[in-house]
Amino acid sequence: MAGLLLVLASAGSAQNRLRATSAAPFLKEPGGIRLGSLVSGQAYATGRTNGAHVETTVEGWIPTAAAQATTRDGFDLTLTSGGGEALRSGPNGAVIARIQEGTLLNRVGSRGTWVRVRRAGWVARAALGPTEAASDRPTVAAAQPKPVTPPPPPSTVAVVTPPPTGAATTPAPADSGRRADSAASRVDAPVRSGVAGMATLKPGTVVAATRDGQSIASAQGSPDVEVIEQTRDWVKVRIEGWVRAADLATETVAGPRITAAMIQQAPDRYLNQPVSWRLQFLAVQEADALRPEMPRGQLYVLARGPLPESGFTYLMVSKDQAAEFRRLAPLDEVKVDAVVRAGRTRFLPTPVLELVKVVR
Numbered sequence: 001m002a003g004l005l006l007v008l009a010s011a012g013s014a015q016n017r018l019r020a021t022s023a024a025p026f027l028k029e030p031g032g033i034r035l036g037s038l039v040s041g042q043a044y045a046t047g048r049t050n051g052a053h054v055e056t057t058v059e060g061w062i063p064t065a066a067a068q069a070t071t072r073d074g075f076d077l078t079l080t081s082g083g084g085e086a087l088r089s090g091p092n093g094a095v096i097a098r099i100q101e102g103t104l105l106n107r108v109g110s111r112g113t114w115v116r117v118r119r120a121g122w123v124a125r126a127a128l129g130p131t132e133a134a135s136d137r138p139t140v141a142a143a144q145p146k147p148v149t150p151p152p153p154p155s156t157v158a159v160v161t162p163p164p165t166g167a168a169t170t171p172a173p174a175d176s177g178r179r180a181d182s183a184a185s186r187v188d189a190p191v192r193s194g195v196a197g198m199a200t201l202k203p204g205t206v207v208a209a210t211r212d213g214q215s216i217a218s219a220q221g222s223p224d225v226e227v228i229e230q231t232r233d234w235v236k237v238r239i240e241g242w243v244r245a246a247d248l249a250t251e252t253v254a255g256p257r258i259t260a261a262m263i264q265q266a267p268d269r270y271l272n273q274p275v276s277w278r279l280q281f282l283a284v285q286e287a288d289a290l291r292p293e294m295p296r297g298q299l300y301v302l303a304r305g306p307l308p309e310s311g312f313t314y315l316m317v318s319k320d321q322a323a324e325f326r327r328l329a330p331l332d333e334v335k336v337d338a339v340v341r342a343g344r345t346r347f348l349p350t351p352v353l354e355l356v357k358v359v360r
Contacts, residue, residue, distance in 0.1 A: 018044045024127030036099040058097040060087035061116040075104035267343025277306035281328045293342035316354045335359040
């Protein structure tokens with residue numbers, strides 16, 4: 001297990017860096033082939049702009065076994081891991097991007113069973129925003145090895161019971177500063193770090209919805225959390241857990257009758273079957289030799305979905321339908337009725353649909 005050190009970056013490091021505001025597609029060229037996706041909240045080096053897209057560089061670590069040597073187009077490696085691979089901030093580090101299977105990469109270093117790679121591509125400008133001020137932005141320093149310790153006991157996150165109806169939840173102005181200090185003392189900073197971007201909470205740590213905000217949960221044991229950012233004395237973390245369906249205040253949204261996951265498990269089973277999917281529009285493109293499931297030059301919509309699934313879908317459209325989609329903004333959602341024409345493409349587990357109609 002490696003130690004995690006949060007340090008403040010210099011003001012100069014913010015130059016030509018933008019922060020992803022969503023898990024935006026990482027493209028070979030503006031509106032072109034998808035190479036992977038960014039991670040919301042991560043900062044990336046940027047360069048030239050081309051219309052609605054900006055050149056973006058991702059750099060990080062992947063397992064050596066996930067790639068093979070190549071000399072294609074001046075690159076050193078091609079990603080061979082089925083289903084793609086997570087690009088990490090360090091060996092076993094936090095995920096900073098996701099790379100598609102077949103993507104060409106440049107090798108810039110190695111460590112043990114890990115290799116450091118770099119790739120330049122393009123991202124929709126609307127999916128990038130400014131980074132935080134240098135004084136508020138944390139960076140992860142190189143992880144320092146530490147002695148191996150026994151694994152902590154199983155941990156859970158317990159929901160804090162809200163105050164009774166009518167109970168005062170807002171402190172009086174006269175002692176607001178004292179209450180804030182008290183709240184800050186209850187939320188302990190991470191004390192035992194694992195891989196870069198991860199940390200472990202002290203037992204009994206109270207989790208608040210916002211800085212100096214109302215408590216929403218408390219840690220039982222020593223749960224691992226993902227460190228997202230730090231602002232002065234506060235660290236924003238992400239915790240995954242489970243609750244009973246009966247405890248949800250609202251019902252879960254029903255997914256489609258036929259899902260992308262079902263099609264991936266049995267690509268031929270659902271051929272020519274109708275589906276009604278909610279998709280997130282990304283771009284209109286033309287089919288090429290890499291997608292023989294569609295006629296060469298066929299117009300299709302690259303979309304994310306079916307929502308709430310996070311995969312991608314190819315939706316074949318006519319010229320008139322393509323013109324209708326081009327009036328949408330990237331990431332707009334649309335519901336469609338379509339027919340499954342291929343369960344996957346030759347190289348990717350992406351289903352191919354033929355649009356019947358857009359559901360208004």
